[in-house]
Amino acid sequence: MMNYGRDPATDPDPAADSDPAADPARDATPVPAVHAHDLTVVRGGHTVLDSLAFDVPRGQITGLLGPSGCGKSTLMRAVVGTQAKVTGTLDVLGHPAGDPRLRPRIGYVTQDPSVYDDLTVRQNLDYFAAVLHPGRAARALRRDSVTRAIDDVDLTGHADVLAGNLSGGQRSRVSLAVALLGSPELLVLDEPTVGLDPVLRRDLWNLFHTIAGDRGATLLVSSHVMDEAERCHRLLLMREGRLLADDAPDALRDRTGSATVEEAFLHLVDEARATARGTRQPAPLAKESAR
Numbered sequence: 001m002m003n004y005g006r007d008p009a010t011d012p013d014p015a016a017d018s019d020p021a022a023d024p025a026r027d028a029t030p031v032p033a034v035h036a037h038d039l040t041v042v043r044g045g046h047t048v049l050d051s052l053a054f055d056v057p058r059g060q061i062t063g064l065l066g067p068s069g070c071g072k073s074t075l076m077r078a079v080v081g082t083q084a085k086v087t088g089t090l091d092v093l094g095h096p097a098g099d100p101r102l103r104p105r106i107g108y109v110t111q112d113p114s115v116y117d118d119l120t121v122r123q124n125l126d127y128f129a130a131v132l133h134p135g136r137a138a139r140a141l142r143r144d145s146v147t148r149a150i151d152d153v154d155l156t157g158h159a160d161v162l163a164g165n166l167s168g169g170q171r172s173r174v175s176l177a178v179a180l181l182g183s184p185e186l187l188v189l190d191e192p193t194v195g196l197d198p199v200l201r202r203d204l205w206n207l208f209h210t211i212a213g214d215r216g217a218t219l220l221v222s223s224h225v226m227d228e229a230e231r232c233h234r235l236l237l238m239r240e241g242r243l244l245a246d247d248a249p250d251a252l253r254d255r256t257g258s259a260t261v262e263e264a265f266l267h268l269v270d271e272a273r274a275t276a277r278g279t280r281q282p283a284p285l286a287k288e289s290a291r
């Protein structure tokens with residue numbers, strides 16, 4: 001579906017030479033969970049993602065942060081293969097984004113919870129588990145994975161409540177539980193903590209770290225709340241469809257001499273504006289919020 005206009009000289013196809021025997025050095029550098037090069041998306045005649053290049057390392061939490069409208073959801077849709085008009089290279093778990101082989105390996109939670117309001121929490125999970133693991137032989141596996149997913153998102157006490165009677169934050173957590181069902185290698189979560197109280201937000205971030213640390217999954221998590229950046233292993237900072245930074249939070253703060261990621265973000269915005277004006281003088285600190 002993607003990988004339009006790949007330049008073999010600068011951007012080799014990872015699937016084409018994926019035999020480790022052909023190049024033993026590849027063992028030392030595993031294919032990243034996501035590899036993007038010259039990734040561009042045009043929507044309604046407007047360039048929403050502008051020639052992005054980045055890697056998302058495996059087994060870590062990568063935060064995708066930036067103000068509302070900067071292109072986070074568009075990028076996530078491109079990664080899971082549901083975005084139209086994508087050009088450039090976008091490889092996910094070693095395959096072109098959108099490859100049908102990726103479907104069971106990726107969990108995706110959109111901003112709008114996709115749950116059936118007329119089913120209970122457990123019935124929602126049972127339904128999706130039956131699609132994922134059909135047949136009588138998988139009955140115990142289904143039951144265990146449903147129980148674990150409901151527990152993961154702290155909804156055990158609400159398992160028999162109709163989804164339509166849950167709060168917005170609880171319905172979002174049902175969506176997350178559905179995404180966790182198949183123990184995906186890559187979880188793509190679009191603003192999963194919106195509308196949650198601080199305790200639930202903390203618990204969810206703890207869960208994300210468990211999923212990455214204990215289960216070895218890769219998480220790509222978007223947020224426009226900069227304090228969530230501090231909880232990520234790596235950050236992709238975006239603004240107006242471009243990448244401002246691709247770094248670890250500590251390195252980002254050090255590099256910009258900032259106390260927080262939000263301050264670092266503002267520093268980088270000023271730097272980008274100064275560069276655009278063709279001057280090396282940093283502009284005064286912006287007043288706008290990064291949120």
Ligand SMILES: Nc1ncnc2c1ncn2[C@@H]1O[C@H](COP(=O)(O)OP(=O)(O)OP(=O)(O)O)[C@@H](O)[C@H]1O
Binds near residue numbers: 044067069073224
């Ligand atoms: N159907 C469309 N046609 C044209 N432009 C669109 C369309 N949908 C979104 N856009 C534009 O694409 C840009 C990126 O939108 P996107 O939803 O990816 O941003 P976002 O960073 O996820 O925002 P938010 O944090 O508010 O969800 C925005 O400027 C938006 O106006």
